[in-house]
Amino acid sequence: MGLLEGKVALVTGASRGVGKGIALGLAEQGATVYVTGRTESAGAHPTPLPGTVQETAEEVTAVGGRGVAIACDHRDDEQTRQAVRQVVTDAGRLDVLVNNVWGGYEYFWDGTPFWEEAGFWTQPIERWDSAFQAGVRAHYVTSVAAVPTMVAQRSGLIVNVSSEGAEKTDTGVAYGAAKAATDHMVACMAHELRDHGVTAVSLYPGLVRTESVLRAAEYFDLTDSESPQFVGRGVAALAADPEVIHLTGQVVRSAQLARRYNFSDPNPR
Template identity: 80%
Template sequence: MGMLEGKVALVTGASRGVGKGIALGLGEQGATVYVTGRTVAGGAPTTPLDGNVQETAAEVTALGGHGIAIACDHRDDEQTRRAVARVVTETGRLDVLVNNVWGGYEHFWDGTEFWVEAGFWTVPIDRWDAMFQAGVRAHYVTSVAAAPTMVAQRSGLIVNVSSDAADKDDAGVPYGVAKAATDRMIACMAHDLRDHGVTAVSLYPGLVRTESVLRAAEHFDLSDSESPQFIGRAVAALAADPTAMRLTGQVVRSAELGQHYAFTDTDGRHPGTNGPPYQPPVA
């Protein structure tokens, strides 16, 4: 039996990438995992990358959990509210909310020559809007919709997937400011939720081998990188920890959680420990 048997989770933006990996990590531990995304089977692709919410849900189930797909564009507040309401209506509870969905990455595949951008004044204004609408605002609206259920059951975990870009001056203004905002959001939400038994944290992954990163692997040092599923194992460990409240309002890092809870990546490695480097699979 998995550590999260009987628990219900909602992971936003889980068609692929980190969101998919988080869903799989929760599924490994037996959770019922609702996954949201814009990309659906048979629908128009939203990126040139593979993956859709139905595939993610099926993989969650194959790993021992129960995966359920919800088509949702989190730029639309009403779609977000309906997604959360469906989870609560169908299960009567919500134990884990992972705010992973994000916007503003379109320039990696829409033909924009982002590498010629030098200074925030050369970056399209809509980059800021995308990151705050489909990222920061989506995290907030989903949390607002989920909090009443968690408060009523006096338990729950909210995770904002963030980045150490929040602390870096060279991360780009829209991205750095948006990630700092998600961290500050968690600190303030944790203050309100603490007395109701609900934990809220920001999670910093390391370099994650998402589909887009692997597509441009020649530009990255993947030697100490993490699989998307490793991030899921970090969330699962937090969700199963009855003392996780000690971390509420804080930033936690996937590699450090791996060391603390003694879980490994899918290849058996321990990212962040100067262990053996990642070896890509042989073609």
């Protein structure tokens, strides 16, 4: 029996990449995992990358969990609220919320030569809007919708997927500001949720071998990179830790979680 048997999770932005890896990591421990994404059918991707939300749900079930796909564009607040309502109505509980969905990466696939956006003053304002609407705002709205159930249970874990870009100055103005905003949002949420038994953390993966990174592998040193499912095992370990409240409000890194909880990468380099 998995450590998360009977637990229910919602992972946003899970058609591929880190979100998919997290869903699979939770599924390995027997969780029921609801996954959201915009891509519903192969060949109809918002991005030129493989993966659909239904495929992720099927893989979740295949590795030992129960996967449920929810088509959702988290730029639309009502779609976000409806996704959370579906989880709570179907499952009657919500133990883990992983806010992974993000925006602002459009320049990777909209045909813009990267050198034409070498400074924030050369970028369309939409890059900022996307990072904050499809990223920070989506994390906030999903949490607002999910927290009443967790408070009523007096238990729950919220993980906002962030990055070291929040602490650096060379990752782009919009990206860095948005990641810093989501980190501070977690700290503030943790302050308000602690007395209700609900934990909130920011998660920094390392360099993850997502479909997007592998597509541009020639530009990366993948020597110390992580598989998406390695990140997922970190989230699963947090979700299974009965003392996880001691980490609330903090930034946790996937490599540190591996040492803390003694797990390994299922797909090492």
